[in-house]
Amino acid sequence: MTPLSFARAADTAAAIGLAGAPGARYLGGGTNLVDLMRETIERPQALVDVTGLGSAIEDQADGGLMIGAAARNTAIAEHRSVRTRYPALSRAILAGASGQIRNMATLGGNLMQRTRCTYFYDDAAGCNKRAPGAGCDAIDGFNRIHAILGASPACVATHPSDLCVALAALDAIVHVEGPAGARSLELVELHRLPGGRPDIETVLAPGELITAVELPALALAARSTYRKVRDRSSYAFALISVAAALEVAEDGTIGDVRLALGGVAHKPWRARMAEAALRGGPATRSSFLAAAEAELVDAAPLSHNGFKVELARRTIVAVLGELAGDAA
């Protein structure tokens, strides 16, 4: 058995120092990493518990909101500012996992969670993400839950987070600190597409730690929502999900829009082509459909997930229609 040490970090600097040990991993609520360790997919030699670090949720002077990476999912979902100013984020969190898991899981851990591809979990299967070079058994396997956008011949896994889809739509900024100092990046730049290296899932350097996520001031975010389509109505991962914010002007045209998809790709998918098609146009069902088509034009379904293209199209149209209300 691999030796394993455990240390609780007192502050960010201490955490980064402890993470310099060979085989070290940051540990949040444990809802994903502990499971993967038990399956021996993850084999850390040192755990650095970062749940004692910043977890505050604070309104910013510029109208934004800063959320410490150790904030628990429940704490974010129930926060008054999130519920009223960024409802898509609250809805996305509440659509994920169960009450017990939301009480444990942290924001940083949610961003860093790994795919739920069944072949990734099955150590008898070929998986380039788990064992680089081993091939991908999902591509010709049972791939109903897999990606339709941005996949590669090496990997067709999806990112499982609901929360990240809302963050992608809401222009979230991720703050990180590491051995080389602090920096920030857009949430949509954090996760990678698989390409030839599906084992590398984010752009974070070794030892870099997510310390906070910032939601910029965004007036239309107050009119945002999240819809998740899955095989059962609760406690299941998304087949398709849509996070959106919409601002419709008095003349019935779309002033501004944010749109992101979940369950479709190796990363939370910001639907910029759809957004471009929508801005300035009429807030009508036919525009919503045209925008969905624009985003899905490059969709490349596998043998069992062709339904996702149509499901994504319909869910986008339904969510935009809901946000447009009487305007549509």
Added chain:
Amino acid sequence: MLVGGLARLGLRAGPSPRDVPQNGATPPAAVPKGVDMPITINGQAVPIPVDVRTSLLDLLREQLHLSGTKKGCNQGACGACTVLVDGERILSCLALAAQYEGRSVVSIEGLTPDGELHPLQRAFINHDGYQCGYCTPGQICSAIGMADELRRGVPSAVTADLAATTMALTGDELRERMSGNLCRCGAHNGIVAAIAETFARTPAMAEAAE
């Protein structure tokens, strides 16, 4: 509540800086100087296991012989292992015990003094809220945590108005909030009836329902 002294429980294989006196007596309530803060389990102080991999669930069942908490899937999918930590419901199978140093854990055995039933336990009996009983301790701990979340106004996926400060415990709300606890026997109707009856009766919940 704990069966016997710590020495019998085999919590430590050898000397360690965290060792507490192991004389076969009741576990010490106070933390000896220079020793890590223990976990409090059903009111009693318990040292952190030596093996970092030990889950809170295995600490309860295998080391403390508190077998009321059940191991169902051991991967966070069934809710049978639900316990309360500082009043909040969590899954003990996904919790490394080492992370819960200094926290207060209550399992099904610790809900009430020995020999007494919690009102929700009585309601489960009255409503046939179980068949084989394996999911029952997790259902009960989860429902108690759920009721606290509802009291403080935590919304759920089926809450229509996110801005609302109170929500009624409707059938839809109850089922959604309890969706993390599976019952393979199919006793869900009895479970829902027992939870609804118990928590619709409390003043805070009745107020929320108005």
